[in-house]
Amino acid sequence: MASINGRPAQYGVSLRQLRELMENRGREGAAKVEEMGGVMELCKKLYTSPNDGLNASKTDIEHRRETFGSNIIPPKPPKSFFRLMWEAMQDVTLIILEVAAIVSLALSFYAPEEENAPVLEEEESHHGWIEGLAILISVAVVVIVTAFNDFSKERQFRGLQNRIEGEHKFAVIRKGEVCQISVGDLVVGDIAQIKYGDLLPADGIIIQSNDLKIDESSLTGESDHVKKGVDSDPMVLSGTHVMEGSAKIVITAVGVNSQAGIIFTLLGATDDEHDTEKKKAKKENGHKNGIKSEGNHVQSPPAKSSGDGDKKEKSVLQAKLTKLAIQIGYFGSTAAAITVIILIIQFCVKTFVVEEKPWKNTYANNFVNHLIIGVTVLVVAVPEGLPLAVTLSLAYSVKKMMKDNNLVRHLDACETMGNATAICSDKTGTLTTNRMTVVQSYICEKLCKILPKYNDLPKHVADLVTQGISVNSAYTSNILPAPKPEDLPTQ
Numbered sequence: 001m002a003s004i005n006g007r008p009a010q011y012g013v014s015l016r017q018l019r020e021l022m023e024n025r026g027r028e029g030a031a032k033v034e035e036m037g038g039v040m041e042l043c044k045k046l047y048t049s050p051n052d053g054l055n056a057s058k059t060d061i062e063h064r065r066e067t068f069g070s071n072i073i074p075p076k077p078p079k080s081f082f083r084l085m086w087e088a089m090q091d092v093t094l095i096i097l098e099v100a101a102i103v104s105l106a107l108s109f110y111a112p113e114e115e116n117a118p119v120l121e122e123e124e125s126h127h128g129w130i131e132g133l134a135i136l137i138s139v140a141v142v143v144i145v146t147a148f149n150d151f152s153k154e155r156q157f158r159g160l161q162n163r164i165e166g167e168h169k170f171a172v173i174r175k176g177e178v179c180q181i182s183v184g185d186l187v188v189g190d191i192a193q194i195k196y197g198d199l200l201p202a203d204g205i206i207i208q209s210n211d212l213k214i215d216e217s218s219l220t221g222e223s224d225h226v227k228k229g230v231d232s233d234p235m236v237l238s239g240t241h242v243m244e245g246s247a248k249i250v251i252t253a254v255g256v257n258s259q260a261g262i263i264f265t266l267l268g269a270t271d272d273e274h275d276t277e278k279k280k281a282k283k284e285n286g287h288k289n290g291i292k293s294e295g296n297h298v299q300s301p302p303a304k305s306s307g308d309g310d311k312k313e314k315s316v317l318q319a320k321l322t323k324l325a326i327q328i329g330y331f332g333s334t335a336a337a338i339t340v341i342i343l344i345i346q347f348c349v350k351t352f353v354v355e356e357k358p359w360k361n362t363y364a365n366n367f368v369n370h371l372i373i374g375v376t377v378l379v380v381a382v383p384e385g386l387p388l389a390v391t392l393s394l395a396y397s398v399k400k401m402m403k404d405n406n407l408v409r410h411l412d413a414c415e416t417m418g419n420a421t422a423i424c425s426d427k428t429g430t431l432t433t434n435r436m437t438v439v440q441s442y443i444c445e446k447l448c449k450i451l452p453k454y455n456d457l458p459k460h461v462a463d464l465v466t467q468g469i470s471v472n473s474a475y476t477s478n479i480l481p482a483p484k485p486e487d488l489p490t491q
């Protein structure tokens with residue numbers, strides 16, 4: 001049997017079993033842990049020590065990543081510049097302009113022979129292609145500016161996200177010592193220490209806890225804090241916040257196998273196919289090296305079809321402009337059709353009824369001329385400068401906001417929120433910063449609607465209040481300074 005650092009390579013629990021275990025909550029979760037022999041037995045099956053943690057050897061860490069996955073949720077691959085150009089070309093106004101420009105260019109190279117045609121018109125006909133080409137150039141400028149604007153915003157956001165993830169550290173025990181490691185380096189079997197204010201980067205089971213309360217509103221929508229404990233509810237989930245107390249946990253699920261990762265995968269917010277192929281390749285390499293990993297690899301649930309998600313959402317302004325462009329297109333098409341019909345009827349009545357001339361093949365040139373006039377009316381009716389003006393305005397707005405360190409990935413979000421007149425929320429979706437401040441107090445059997453100062457209270461009472469404030473359940477208070485001197489600090 002293959003071994004890793006003197007221990008068996010096959011773990012006593014599989015990835016599938018761990019995922020099924022982390023789907024339980026409350027007393028049911030505690031019962032499931034007991035069915036597996038308790039959290040201490042689970043640590044033995046994962047070859048980790050509750051006191052000393054992992055031995056942190058490179059071989060052991062890599063083997064755990066191959067077996068249980070890494071603590072990285074792969075994002076969707078960024079859209080290429082040409083993909084963004086293609087999406088920009090789907091605008092209704094640009095499509096109308098493209099069709100009109102192509103028709104105008106095609107007809108500009110057709111020079112019908114007319115009897116008694118002035119020389120000036122023949123010279124001007126040689127330059128008829130300029131208008132169609134100018135429209136195409138205008139469309140190209142709009143497409144390139146829009147695509148470049150979206151591409152630069154996407155690149156900046158990904159760089160910012162990578163920097164934030166790289167700076168996020170977490171306290172774990174390895175080789176008997178507490179060390180701070182990047183959340184991306186966490187593996188199943190790590191012994192982590194969590195405290196008030198921490199954002200949990202992975203799923204785990206509590207080994208021991210001290211008045212631990214977790215805010216699971218990011219997963220469940222419920223704003224009430226959930227009390228956790230070894231006997232009551234030992235499951236802690238990624239993406240949740242520690243609101244009170246502290247605990248020591250063993251990591252049981254990371255990355256796409258954690259509860260937050262499963263939700264992201266179901267929402268189609270991850271590059272699930274790439275991650276699955278990568279795991280399969282690692283699994284095959286593990287077989288070649290004699291490492292058994294059957295039953296340990298579990299494919300993530302298939303992501304929902306993101307066909308609708310690829311479509312670019314339109315803001316209120318863009319929707320209005322699109323509607324206006326369609327209306328103008330209908331009006332221009334109607335006017336062009338009426339113009340062509342009237343010209344053809346006028347020519348037919350004048351030529352065949354009034355003058356009573358017989359049909360000649362050269363009369364077909366007159367019909368083509370009438371069609372060219374209709375296309376000209378259509379091209380003139382379509383506002384080719386409108387999309388360019390809107391695109392340049394949006395690009396300028398994004399640039400100005402970037403100078404103020406306000407990175408906006410989708411500018412339509414700012415416009416949509418600017419149009420909001422009322423915000424409705426219920427008990428499971430309150431829109432707050434989730435930071436508490438004292439606004440009233442009850443001291444010395446007296447309700448103080450205005451916060452008293454230290455000198456306003458009796459000295460022994462003020463000392464007791466100060467001492468109570470200084471005593472915290474953790475060694476960090478996470479007190480944030482007030483943005484304005486007259487405001488109170490928040491915790």
